[in-house]
Amino acid sequence: MVFMPSKKIFLRFGKDIADRPIIYRLARDYDLVINILKANVDQNKEGTMVLEITGDQCDLGLEYLISQGVKVTPLAEEVFRNEDKCTSCGACTAICPSGALYVERPSMEVKFDSDKCIVCQICVKVCPVNAMEVRF
Amino acid sequence: MATEKTYAEINEKIKSGRAVVFTAEEIISLVAEKGISEAARSVDVVTTGTFGAMCSSGVFLNFGHSKPKIKMQKLWLNSVQAYTGIAAVDAYLGATELPEDDPCNNNYPGDFRYGGGHVIHDLLARRPVKLEAIAYGTDCYPRQEIETIITLDDINEATLFNPRNSYQNYNCAVNLGKRTVYTYMGMLKPDLGNAHYCSAGQLSPLLNDPDFMTIGIGTKIFLGGGVGYVAWNGTQHFPGIQKDTEGKSYGPAGGTLSVIGDLKQMKPNWLVGASFLGYGATLTVGLGIPIPILNEEIMRCVSVTDQALYAPIVDYGEAYGQRVSGNLGFVSYADLKSGRITVKGRDVPTAPLSSYSKAREIAGILKSWILQGNFELTEPVKLLPSAKDNIPAKTLEIRGL
Numbered sequence: 206m207v208f209m210p211s212k213k214i215f216l217r218f219g220k221d222i223a224d225r226p227i228i229y230r231l232a233r234d235y236d237l238v239i240n241i242l243k244a245n246v247d248q249n250k251e252g253t254m255v256l257e258i259t260g261d262q263c264d265l266g267l268e269y270l271i272s273q274g275v276k277v278t279p280l281a282e283e284v285f286r287n288e289d290k291c292t293s294c295g296a297c298t299a300i301c302p303s304g305a306l307y308v309e310r311p312s313m314e315v316k317f318d319s320d321k322c323i324v325c326q327i328c329v330k331v332c333p334v335n336a337m338e339v340r341f
Numbered sequence: 342m343a344t345e346k347t348y349a350e351i352n353e354k355i356k357s358g359r360a361v362v363f364t365a366e367e368i369i370s371l372v373a374e375k376g377i378s379e380a381a382r383s384v385d386v387v388t389t390g391t392f393g394a395m396c397s398s399g400v401f402l403n404f405g406h407s408k409p410k411i412k413m414q415k416l417w418l419n420s421v422q423a424y425t426g427i428a429a430v431d432a433y434l435g436a437t438e439l440p441e442d443d444p445c446n447n448n449y450p451g452d453f454r455y456g457g458g459h460v461i462h463d464l465l466a467r468r469p470v471k472l473e474a475i476a477y478g479t480d481c482y483p484r485q486e487i488e489t490i491i492t493l494d495d496i497n498e499a500t501l502f503n504p505r506n507s508y509q510n511y512n513c514a515v516n517l518g519k520r521t522v523y524t525y526m527g528m529l530k531p532d533l534g535n536a537h538y539c540s541a542g543q544l545s546p547l548l549n550d551p552d553f554m555t556i557g558i559g560t561k562i563f564l565g566g567g568v569g570y571v572a573w574n575g576t577q578h579f580p581g582i583q584k585d586t587e588g589k590s591y592g593p594a595g596g597t598l599s600v601i602g603d604l605k606q607m608k609p610n611w612l613v614g615a616s617f618l619g620y621g622a623t624l625t626v627g628l629g630i631p632i633p634i635l636n637e638e639i640m641r642c643v644s645v646t647d648q649a650l651y652a653p654i655v656d657y658g659e660a661y662g663q664r665v666s667g668n669l670g671f672v673s674y675a676d677l678k679s680g681r682i683t684v685k686g687r688d689v690p691t692a693p694l695s696s697y698s699k700a701r702e703i704a705g706i707l708k709s710w711i712l713q714g715n716f717e718l719t720e721p722v723k724l725l726p727s728a729k730d731n732i733p734a735k736t737l738e739i740r741g742l
């Protein structure tokens with residue numbers, strides 16, 4: 206499977222932008238798959254939107270949005286584990302509130318089930334070797 | 342007849358590729374199946390391993406001389422100070438040293454993302470490290486400051502010398518207090534929220550040689566992915582048998598080792614810089630010791646299981662820091678590894694801080710080195726004090742002159 210970069214972003218835009226087809230251009234010109242997670246668009250005031258964009262040209266797409274006057278903030282919406290760094294020490298396992306990080310028995314290896322992760326980011330703080338990273 | 346083997350006989354077998362080697366985990370089922378006598382006869386070496394944060398670690402460095410020469414008075418490597426109160430371009434970099442500008446616990450709990458252990462790791466990973474030093478200048482060492490870049494291969498010596506590693510056993514840390522505490526035993530949630538332990542248990546080197554019958558000065562070991570040696574007993578070496586208030590025994594604890602080795606032949610994945618939130622920076626050390634099966638008694642010791650090894654439960658919310666002696670009872674490593682224990686009638690989730698899977702890997706690597714004939718055993722030049730020597734732990738009392 207080819208890995209497609211994906212990003213969650215928070216957008217704020219003025220009412221002048223609200224009626225331009227920027228999301229459509231984002232999909233068409235940059236070949237991005239767009240998932241609208243939240244939208245709050247009001248003709249009379251500032252609009253906000255949370256998008257998940259997937260595709261090779263994420264960064265170019267973001268540049269386009271910024272050039273159009275949209276304020277773009279990346280959301281720390283995913284925590285992932287750097288497998289090369291993790292030493293399977295276990296220091297995160299009794300602290301992770303969701304059970305996403307757990308000790309597999311009897312191998313005693315530490316596993317990460319990202320589906321269970323609630324992105325509380327406690328592990329990012331406690332991991333002694335910085336193996337848990339935030340993906341924006 | 343009872344088995345008796347010598348180091349020389351075992352080394353002969355290693356050299357000719359006939360040695361029989363088991364890890365301290367594998368030996369358990371062999372002994373259960375064949376019994377101690379048969380296992381002692383057929384097995385020559387049992388390998389152990391441990392991989393955990395060991396604060397009392399560091400490296401002696403010699404940088405070679407600049408032109409003109411300098412007698413370094415203060416020295417920083419990637420902004421982390423190293424001790425230079427020895428000869429001109431010799432220094433000792435300790436694992437827990439922090440950069441001069443680290444905010445420490447001013448923004449509690451501090452992150453401590455970089456320290457001496459990380460510099461050691463960067464050196465090992467062959468990354469360039471910035472060296473800065475100042476000096477008062479002398480007739481023979483005129484230079485007063487220097488700033489340059491070094492790598493591990495550029496310098497003369499880098500001798501890892503860890504004054505205290507490989508604790509025989511360790512506490513199981515809990516928190517009886519009302520607020521989260523940040524310790525070298527990790528983040529401990531209030532009101533018995535979690536329990537952290539830090540030993541490889543049945544794979545741990547000194548739990549497999551509880552009476553120091555084979556591990557002594559000069560013992561050749563796996564250290565940081567390369568070869569090292571036991572240099573001496575570790576600091577705070579107080580081997581003994583744990584007992585509860587009624588006098589019931591809970592197995593060995595208290596021994597430590599001082600170890601030494603050439604950093605240049607070690608590997609960055611077995612010496613890893615580490616940061617403990619709210620506590621500080623340190624170094625995670627991979628260490629493994631081969632135990633020669635000289636007789637049945639030694640085989641009996643290495644066949645120990647997690648069911649028979651115990652950690653004392655200690656409150657790090659209050660008692661540990663206040664040096665209040667005693668504990669909240671003992672818990673077996675088998676229970677600790679199950680993921681849940683009972684403390685004061687409460688069900689508490691457990692987590693390890695030392696990696697059992699890496700300890701197993703180390704014991705396996707050491708085993709393969711011996712099987713390949715690349716690693717012969719050394720007979721210690723002197724054995725270390727053991728429980729029968731009854732070394733008392735001294736304390737530091739506050740008094741005037």
Ligand code: SF4
Nearest residue numbers: 301322323325326328
């Ligand atoms: S972010 Fe929170 S839930 Fe996700 S793995 Fe880390 S500690 Fe667990």
Ligand code: SF4
Nearest residue numbers: 291292294295297332
């Ligand atoms: S604390 Fe970090 S290194 Fe340890 S098991 Fe968790 S992710 Fe891995």
